[in-house]
Amino acid sequence: MKKLLAILLAAVMVFSLAACAGGTDAGGSAAASASAEASAPAADASDTGEPASGAGDGDYKIAVVPKLIGIPYFTQTGDGAKAAGDEIGVEVTYTGPSKADAAEQVKMIEDLIAQGVDAIAVAPNDPAAVVPALEKAKNAGIVCLDWDAPVDNEKLIDASIHQIEDKEFAEHSIDMLVEAMGDSGDYAILTGSLSAPNQNLWIDYAKTYAAEKYPNLNLVTDPIPTEEKQQEAYSKTLDLVKAYPDLKGIVGYATVCPLGAAQAIREKGLQDQIAVVGTAVKEDAQEFIEDGSLDIAFLWNTQDLGALTVKVAKYLLDGNELSNDMVIDGFPDISVDGNVVYLGPPEDYTKDTYK
């Protein structure tokens, strides 16, 4: 019997520890809920938590779910989302799976429904897998948004936050490539994964645009997948350089691709022969751009993407409809097409950016 008692006590301790740890890590709201938990019933711990986080009245709870947590891109979008939540007075929960696994993500959405949030904005790991879970959310009266990548069901989604107009972005990438390598010669495309819908769309637009506008550009091989890993992009680039000695340009469509490619170019000392451009987070691109191995990086402002998602969710929760002349505080450049909201033109990062 003693043993049982000891184990029960241990379990209780683990949990009280967890509650305290949650407080220090997740800021005010969880700390307040931890103290509320200590005072026994705590019917609605999170409600008591809101004033402590300084987020105003906190009528709405908005959950923003990234593909995964713990990589720079989604850390920055999360910072933007949380800052926007503080600014407009809503409680933002930014939580996602620790691996980019659709199964894990679906479970988290189901748990968020149980938590009773007012809106869920998800960056789906798989456009189809989250649909059944979002249907449940919809039936529970929750406003559903997607961001970063679209969900495979337009009827379900109240607003879809796109970082960029895909066609415009793809054409921009080719223009940048031409600016870096000239308008003739061999080039290759690196991509994150062959199943990522947004990257595939960009590549399709980019190929068509390049063929029409710059007929002297020659794509040497099919887009090369890199498993969204810098290491993979690096080794694939080494192979490319070996296989195509006349290669003059590389364009990368996942935030890790240009970095890996630049790493390979730097190692081989090919900065002047081969131009590398592509999507990359500003801070990560800096060292490669400064030494010339990466020529031009471009990306939407990641923090703004998170912030816009939260603000549009609040806008919808207030009972407003999406329209072309809607005004979102701090985002003068957005455009609306149906239920799609575009963040605006990308930012370019060149040597001048870091001066």
Place this chain on the structure above:
Amino acid sequence: MKAFKTLKEKYANELTLACIFIAVFIILGILAPDKFLTAYNLGSMMSQMPELGLLSLGMMAAILTGGMNLSICYIASLSGIFAAYVLSSDFAATNVGIGIAAAIGAAMLIAVITGLINGGVIAYIGVAAMLVTLGTMTLFQGIATNITQGGAISGFPEEFMALGGGNVFGIPVPMLIYIGAIIAAYLLLERSAWGSRVYMTGCNETAARFSGVNTKATVLKVYIFSSVMAAIGGLIMISRYNSARVDYGSSYLMMSISAVVLGGTSIMGGHGSVIGTVIAVGIIQIVTTGLNVLGINRYLIDIIIGAILIGVLAIRFLSRRLSDRNLVKARAAKVGAQ
């Protein structure tokens, strides 16, 4: 009273786990009665649990023989993918009933093939299970990625959704399938002649072989059993996510090993019970869902599950050592008295 005592001794580990489960459940119920104890949340936990549960049962059988099945998640996704191809074909769209049956048949076929590969190389060639399944993990992942090109397969008949999303008398269908699998696993592993041979092989393979047990055939069947459990899990997954893709459920590998070990199965093989694994899966489920519902940071959830695992293992080890020491003392006292 005596019956209770023997029950307590025989199932000491399962009873402790059940107490932890109940304690955690009560704590979470007190912390968030309006969120954790809702019909919606209880139902959603019941439909989430079977995926990990089935993989854990498959993993447990392999660990009972002193082996390991690292390829289990990709067996699940590979059989799910083959089933998905059948389901999304034109044939299944017009002949729904036969289509679904054929899809389940395809998944089972893949399960048997993968099981034969794993079990064959482990039992008949004698390569260590960890190495073989590490290899087949990459192999199955490669095959799955190659045939799908990394993409998702979707467009299943509406009726197939019932497998992952339906309810019978208020109980989610995946849970019913899981309960069926638990009973089957219990009967096969703990109540059948083959089951006894599995435990004997796990305890001491050489001794088992010299006692006339065909250890090779036993181990081969263990890996087929393991694959079949994984394939059932894979079918539930593709139904729940309305699509199949190579990396669905890839986060379950380490979790299923944790569940098996937490459930009291010896990693050296030979000891463990189905019910222990089942309760351990339940604990992991309510802890993750409970903490998600409370809105606690995802990394902390991993930390807490890790802490519970280490805590339970440490307590189990210490209590075993304590009981050993008491036994020695009691014997010494007996000898002294004589």
